[in-house]
Amino acid sequence: MTLSKLSRRDFLKGAGATGMVGALALGGAGVAFAEEGTASGEAAATANPYSQALGEDASLLPMRHAECPGPHGPVAFEDRTIGDDEIVSTADTEVLVIGAGIGGIMASLKAAEEGAKVLMIEKMTEGRSAWESFGATQATFQKEQGIVIDDAQLIDEILRASDWRADPEVVTSYVKHSGEVADFWQAMFDKTGTGWQIYKFDQAPNYNGFPVIDSYVNFKMPEGISKTWLFGLHVCEDLLKALSMYDNAEVRYECPAVQLVKEANRVTGAIAKTADGYIRINASKGVLLATGGYDANPEMMQAWVRPEDYEYSSWWNPSWGTTGDGHMMGLAVGAEMDSLPQPVMNFSNATPSTFVEKRVYFPGAMNWGIMVTEEGKRFTNENNQHGLVLSDRMENGYRVFTPEDAFRSNAFRVLLQYGFSISEAIEMLDAKQDTAEFRESLQEQRQKLERERILLDYRQRRIESVLDVLETDGKVDFKLVHIPDQLYVNASHGRDFTVSMENEKVLAEYYDLLSITSCARIITRENLLDDSPAVDPDYINTVSVGEEHFLSPYAREHVKRLRLGRCLRFRRMVTREESIQKETFDGLFEHLDAHGLTICGDILIMPTFLNLDGEGSDIEVLYVPVEETAGA
Template sequence: MGAAAVAAGALGAVSVAGQAHAEEGTGFALNEYQTIYGGDVNYIPVRKGAWSAPNGPVAFENREIAADEISSAEECDVLVIGTGVSGMMAMLTAAEEGARVIAVEKMTKGRSAWESIGGCNSRFQREVNRVPDANEYFRAIMRANDYRQPAEVVHAFLDNSGDTVDFMQDMLDRSDTGIKIFSREVPGNPYGYECIQGEHSFDIPEKYKWNTWLLGPPVMAGLTQVAQAHENIDLRFRTAGVQLVSESGRVTGAILKRMDDETYFQVNAKAVVLSTGGYEANANLMEAWVRPEDYAVAGTWDPSQGTTGDGHMMGLAVGASMDPMPHPVMSFGLAYPYKLTNLPGMGAAVMAFAIAVNEKGKRFVCEGLQMNFIANALVSQKDYGAGCWKVFDTTMACATADPAEVDAAVTEAVENGWVKKGDTIEELASAIGVDPATLADTVATYNGYFQGNAPVDAKFGRDLTTVMPLTQGPFYACNMKNMILTTVGGLTIDGEAHVLDGEGDIIEGLYASGNAAGSFYAGSYPRHLPATSVGRCATFGRVAGRNAAKGA
């Protein structure tokens, strides 16, 4: 039967009566994502926020789908739902194990908005003697999640991620892309957080004319080419997972929907892998499961609108458990106008040299920290950081570009409202709505740290050896916000990527990977451990695909 029948009532609407200080008979309405556990819940009061990013097409349906709505039925060994990097690794691994695979993707292609891949003990690391210490890597990940996630899953990542990186290269070698993986050295930092040499990048051939740091699209294009040519893979786009099908507690397939003509069909499979990604393209879900401060004023940087939480909801509907809420997100402190940071001198001035001030005109964070720490400090300010600014001067703007180009750039930036300008710090303060005396004092104090032979930031400990004081007008300010890339909380899994139920037992026939899976992060995503996100997604895709094919 379909998931809706299995979970009858579990995902229904609930009205929670008001408690103290509420008039008799009043209550507040909850959306469907706030009632996933029925009535056996505690509600924690937080101030409301609104997530304003574009909504994508939600495929999950919480209803009984009648037999006469299902046009046909098909059979396979492994059904993979979602074909980003996690689903791609799942389908290729299962196919290489000899399984007959049907893989479906709701959108026109799998999500590919990523930069690099993390792993431990790949052949590329061994070639350059840069294999991370597995125990150190383990402790770094566990410290990042405050030891709130199972060690088994983190160990599984470390045990399988090097092989996953190697496998990805093997698959790319079958494509015509010529893309090569290499171990990239992670630079150290003066701020005391871990420096783990787990990152791998991609050498993209010149034929692509690829000039962005986002390397996922050509890599995914190559892997998709290999999947489409594989004799054991039937890869279908614009096809969504709607509900899981189960019998006697075992998942036996799914009801799918053709997005173009909205017809349903069923695929019966020995195993199903949920690789549907996060849910940042679903505002109701974001507002139900994520801390308001993380999204209330955030920018968004995610070109995919397919990540609407379909896998989360399909799993919950058959009794899966999920990471405790609020869920962690990948939040970075770099939401600036994209066109601004591409102008000559502006990117370095804003992101590398500027100081960060809040609505009072005071510094509130060490500006040299990794982006996740900047984001957390930012949203702890008044109104979740809505009144925070990056302040820089002409010297900073000209540090990496010709002054003539900078003049044209700042003119364009001011005219478009991307930055505010003042000939003096006090004029700039008035332009951005902060107290002129306070901002002037903040700048004077900061500039004072550069005096003497060994500059020291006595307030926040910023490394001053690669930055400069604010001394030359005109002065500029750019509004800064945190940026959401994706959510990283999901269904609980074990080290073999089995989805677990509320008792911690395996749901037979069901696996999860990527951002549809949880059991790895808590609090927020650790950007100071580069490429852990894609590494985790790819690795558990491979683990899930291998176990699904073997029935393990």
């Protein structure tokens, strides 16, 4: 296959031509199309010529006027006679395919496989397509997987889903030939050897009265391709690779078709435009139009589509090449067209100079939240195609969803993915941070997330420690260990908790550091060794001195230090009433006497497992500072 691709500069060269809605400059350079592509969506003329496209005898349905908010792509079709003296060159082929999206690529591949000489021309820098799956029945992979589909039921459901407006012959042809198309598709994947595979897409049950039919086909991607809902673009790239393996196929980009050529009752070719001027392409066996929809042509949308459909839909950043050129070229030579109004066909994914544009991708925005009136009341099913009419109805309480809203929805979702809270994300959006401010916010967020990661690691270790204890059934054991000193703040003095009010600020900070701080108790050495029958421990919040950097300067100034060091770890299982009775410490004293040890500091009691029903036993660990008994 030969591939011709003009530079962007060459593409924009050339003399202006008067089209159906006027010739405008594209990007400030020369003119390549009959009409400019602009992002503003403003009409190029005061009257809408597409309202007259079906002729004077056509009956147009009365529809409320509402401006189409989509961008204005470059229209290629020219409604005028192009003289022979304007033709700078000719090209001969057998099959001419106009449009290099998925439809045009597949048509070109099939024609090339059948042995025809094929020329595929594309208006844009590359063909666009943002689909991610297709439908098929009776395909080889489906038969191999035991997937049984009733073709008659599938045809009926497609017609029912379209409210019986779809052409039954077209639907039937699609269903009956979809299996062989899927098989051919897989054969083209196999031809490239890159690893793409067609497979069954598992669908969730549908609870809205429509049956789920396993005709949904998806793709398994090779390694190295990012997983995105736009992976149909990568499928196109692989199919183009397959097309390049045919010597009888050629692709020309930035070569928009402007008219079909008709001789007698037969279309014999097309006139296209390049940077050098108009070329005539003769196609001895046929011309196939695969130019997509017209979602980037606001005037055509306003003339042929109901405003509640196009204002609901999602072409805030469409493939700018889909401007209805194929529709107009077909009508100009007498073709029939589906009746009006028509549904929206749109693929939101590219600009004139990009293959895929994900910065503003609107589909799914309705799934990120609920739509509400000015009073904050939800008024629609956000997934219902008729549930949201985005015409200007502020006086009726509807919220107009704009491109700016689409951007905010995307940006809000991304900020949440970065870990910002809802209030933080809203504040950042409202502040309209510039690049420097946003970089600073991200750097602060990175530090915050790193801190949270450390805290999560602490939680994981503590959970593992508790599980280890539970596996021992809480049996009493003793072990000499080295424990770092603790920084603590009192929540009580014995059973008097009034001190917690004095220490409220530091206690609050400890609770914010819940992952690394602990609620514990301290028994003074004197209290444990006196003659009273029970201990009266202080309740505290504590943290290891190794984590002092997590504390604020204020907290560091108001905490106490519990010195531990060499400790006897004493683990026991007791009820809450038993835990303060000194008789439950008998085992500790026996162990100290047997090993020549004596208590040399205050004891730290750490709850390891608290019986949640309050009736069973708790497991607690005591860290008892010890030293060798004098003379032992």
